[in-house]
Amino acid sequence: MNLFFILACTGTKITETGDTAPVDTGDGYPDNPAPFTLSISGAMSQSLVFDEPSCSSPTGSTNMRMFWRNRSNAHVFVLVTEILGDFDGVGTYTSPEYRANIKLQEEAGGSARYFGSTEDSAVRIEYEMYEDQFAFGQAQLTSLEGSDGSISLSPSSYSLWCDSIER
Numbered sequence: 451m452n453l454f455f456i457l458a459c460t461g462t463k464i465t466e467t468g469d470t471a472p473v474d475t476g477d478g479y480p481d482n483p484a485p486f487t488l489s490i491s492g493a494m495s496q497s498l499v500f501d502e503p504s505c506s507s508p509t510g511s512t513n514m515r516m517f518w519r520n521r522s523n524a525h526v527f528v529l530v531t532e533i534l535g536d537f538d539g540v541g542t543y544t545s546p547e548y549r550a551n552i553k554l555q556e557e558a559g560g561s562a563r564y565f566g567s568t569e570d571s572a573v574r575i576e577y578e579m580y581e582d583q584f585a586f587g588q589a590q591l592t593s594l595e596g597s598d599g600s601i602s603l604s605p606s607s608y609s610l611w612c613d614s615i616e617r
Contacts, residue, residue: 493599
């Protein structure tokens with residue numbers, strides 16, 4: 451009886467439900483924040499809905515990339531949040547101390563528009579949870595620069611969330 455109690459208290463479980471996010475079964479993982487809307491103003495004015503997260507952190511690498519896309523292809527922008535060469539799990543990554551970047555770029559089917567943080571940008575990326583196949587945090591930046599000019603983002607912070615990390 452005591453062994454069962456110990457096992458019941460130490461285990462965590464995520465239940466997959468088809469194409470939806472995992473159901474929290476008491477492990478403390480936050481719900482998927484999707485969908486969220488990012489309003490762009492300045493050199494480009496548009497409201498973009500993001501609802502498909504994905505993450506990549508190759509084994510042996512100190513890089514972490516988080517991508518937000520639109521599943522229904524209502525637009526071809528991808529919102530990329532990355533830490534290049536200095537990612538070490540839970541913590542706060544800022545620029546220029548770390549190579550922390552945020553980009554908004556069009557993928558295939560767009561006009562190749564690109565906006566990104568600069569070396570002087572006040573990028574703040576915070577991972578509050580990071581486990582083998584789960585990541586959660588927040589990114590913050592108010593504007594991005596591109597060849598067509600600068601854009602402002604509203605809201606200036608957004609969630610980072612992945613229930614699967616490509617290795």
